Amino acid sequence: MLKINDNFQKLPGSYLFTEIARRVAKYSAENPDKKLIKLGIGDVTRPLVPAVIEAMHKAVDEMGREETFRGYGPDNGYDFLLDAIRDDYKERGVCLERDEIFVSDGAKSDCGNIGDIFAKENLVAVCDPVYPVYVDSNAMAGRLGDYVDGKWNNIVYMPCTMENGFEPALPDRVPDMIYLCYPNNPTGMVATKETLKKWVDYANEHGSVILYDSAYEAFITEPDIPHSIFEIEGAKNCALEFRSFSKTAGFTGTRCAYTVIPKELERGGVSVNKLWARRQGTKFNGVSYIVQRGAEAVFTAEGRKQTQETIAFYHKNAEVIREGLKSAGLTVFGGVNAPYIWAKTPNGIGSWEFFDKLLREANVVTTPGEGFGPSGEGYIRLTAFGGAEATCEAVKRVASVL
Amino acid sequence: MLKINDNFQKLPGSYLFTEIARRVAKYSAENPDKKLIKLGIGDVTRPLVPAVIEAMHKAVDEMGREETFRGYGPDNGYDFLLDAIRDDYKERGVCLERDEIFVSDGAKSDCGNIGDIFAKENLVAVCDPVYPVYVDSNAMAGRLGDYVDGKWNNIVYMPCTMENGFEPALPDRVPDMIYLCYPNNPTGMVATKETLKKWVDYANEHGSVILYDSAYEAFITEPDIPHSIFEIEGAKNCALEFRSFSKTAGFTGTRCAYTVIPKELERGGVSVNKLWARRQGTKFNGVSYIVQRGAEAVFTAEGRKQTQETIAFYHKNAEVIREGLKSAGLTVFGGVNAPYIWAKTPNGIGSWEFFDKLLREANVVTTPGEGFGPSGEGYIRLTAFGGAEATCEAVKRVASVL
DSSP: OOOOOOOOHSEEEEEHHHHHHHHHHHHHHOOOOOOOOEEOOOOSSSSHHHHHHHHHHHHHHHHTTTTTTOOSSSSTHHHHHHHHHHHHHHHTTOOOOOGGGEEEEEEHHHHHHHHGGOOOOOEEEEESSSOHHHHHHHHHTTOSSSSTTTTTTSSSSOOOOOGGTOOOOOSSSOOEEEEEESSSSSTTTOOOHHHHHHHHHHHHHTEEEEEOOOGGGGOOOSSOOOOSSGTTGGGGTEEEEEEEEEHHHEEEEEEEEEEHHHHHHHHOEEEEEEEEHHHHHHHHOOOOOOHHHHHHHHHHHHHHHHHHHHHHHHHHHHHHHHHHHHTTTTEEEOSSSSSSEEEEEEEOOOOHHHHHHIIIIOOEEOEEEGOOGGGTTTTTEOOOOOOOOHHHHHHHHHHHHH | OBBBOOOHSSOOOOOOOHHHHHHHHHHHOTTTTOEEOSSSSSOSSSOOOOOOOHHHHHHHHHHTTTTTTOSSOOOOHHHHHHHHHHHHHHHHHHHHHHEEEESSHHHHHHHHEEEEEEEETTTTEEEEEEOOOHHHHHHHTSSSEEEEEEEESSEEEEEEEETTOOOOOOSSOOOOOOESSSSSSOOOOOOOHHHHHHHHHHHHHHHHHHEEETTGGGGOOOOSOOOSSGSSSSSSGGGEEEEESHHHHTTTTTTTEEEETTTTTTEETTEHHHHHHHHHHHHHHOHHHHHHHHHHHTTSSSHHHHHHHHHHHHHHHHHHHHHHHTTTTOOEOOSSSSSSSEEGGGGOOOOHHHHHHIIIOEEEEOGGGGOGGGGTTTEEESSSSOOHHHEEEEEEHHHHHH
């Protein structure tokens, strides 16, 4: 008799955004006349820029002609895209080889699948609150023990709260896998070079590996904030990095991302880069040629200029939310180097309660902080990815019900 | 100290097609004047059909306009594609619900990732020879024990040879996960309804699950051969099915596939469909909108007509190879309901030896049968996916060196 993976049965309820979608659908069905504004899920709304569209049309045409048709591509991406990514890193002083970059269909896939190459016995540390995929994927792999009273009992939660300025302390119990995400989802906060150096030194000292998610690096506006962990000395010996075109260039529905694993990264004498290459070679067959051509165009002069305009558009929204909620009396964080605003709920009410209040009274969809982990309780997340008018209207509505 | 997944260290050498690519690259570097014809890897060469190209251009345009832009799609595919797939199944008498179909970026990904939802302790059975992904992905998960003398010591190999007409016997030791692939890769053979009924009854009797790969169903020409395992009574209680647009519609470089998991499929009271939905919801973010529109177009009247012409083109190649090699004195199988021809090596020489001989003397790249498993020794696989002229030329060259 086939046995299922019991760890799935330990997972609490449904994935966060599925639960939000359920509550929103229920409210909409009961109130079909209400027009909701969605600042919940971190999904972009601006169209793909002209440089990307043009490149994809060209690639579609190539696929329709025998002379230029492409079958299976390299598992880890075409050289044209790897080179563009490499050049982009070089601009920030990070030198990479082509085969240290692995192009994929999404950072969610990579974050979710990376655990395949590590033993089940590793201890995981996550910031709390945190992007749920880091936690859920490790729970599925059986690394986190059991879910008791809203927490996994074999994981290191590193609380990030107003009280510690959202900067987690180095853990007492030494973890093997440390997930860090900067600019942070959900808090919108960033890490300085000094903060990251502290983590790199800690990981190198203990043999831990940092799984660094920099999916939002394009939103950094302050000059001294690192965009990549590899800007930190020693990081190549202890870190790998996830990046994505989703938020940088509006690819959430187009699907392209990449993971960087330096060859210096070894554990137990084994190259982590080679393990991932083998994993991807066996379980992945590369990203659509058309999509890779679109991604390449993001790095052209035109593509850069155009995507920066889109990011500026979202930054304007972030400012509207940040300043609007502040004026309305809320305590808010983030939104300067990130598309996320993290707001304290008023009068200490629960985050799902505040979520429901905003849904029903303001008809604005947010994300309850508790969905990101125990220390997210008492906060909500708003995203700057909406339309300009809708964002202004949402802020007004929220202010009016406070 | 982070511990790696030791099971990766047990994997023998490199992935089959990586090793072939290495030998071919070496030969080409040493003999730059030789023009190789590649009938090795199962990659298509005909361009995408006009209906698909047109649909993708339209979708690219939509992504460039604010009113029609699409962000994150549903994890498991857009309704327009799910409905087209559902209708296609209905034509063969198989009724499915939308949420029994999971659209993905490739059958390789799905075959590789499906093990996530099953316990490590399950016993795996594979046909021998077999598509290496079934074996390697389970080895990575630690299901197969150790690799000793060219075999894993905790797997049920089901030999498929000339002697048993390439039809594996029901195993003595009862497996929990049974991989079946028809039309078969690499042998090109098919299973009748009676054969599949035998497997379905066996799986239902023992609580096993059949992982059925029908990626090549579009190549079936004989009328009574089932295209889906769900054409067999009782299959919904014991099977899931992998399908792909790769070979059906030339999507190897475009990337789209789907997996069907009926709601009737339960083990230990748990819905396998729900487990996979949770796995995909956590570790996957859907297929590019543009690609899904292309896939949808495969099912239109125009798309069907055009892709059938492409398949007829490959069938003609298959016939040329089959008949040509027969005339040259080889014993050959497959190539009637499949794009693969499975040929016995002459005079009982080894499959890698015959591969090297054909590479060096005929400048034709094939796939050595041993790469597909122990019982593949003594055979090579040729594919019908080349150009018409190149295929004729390759057959002539092979014949001339025999």
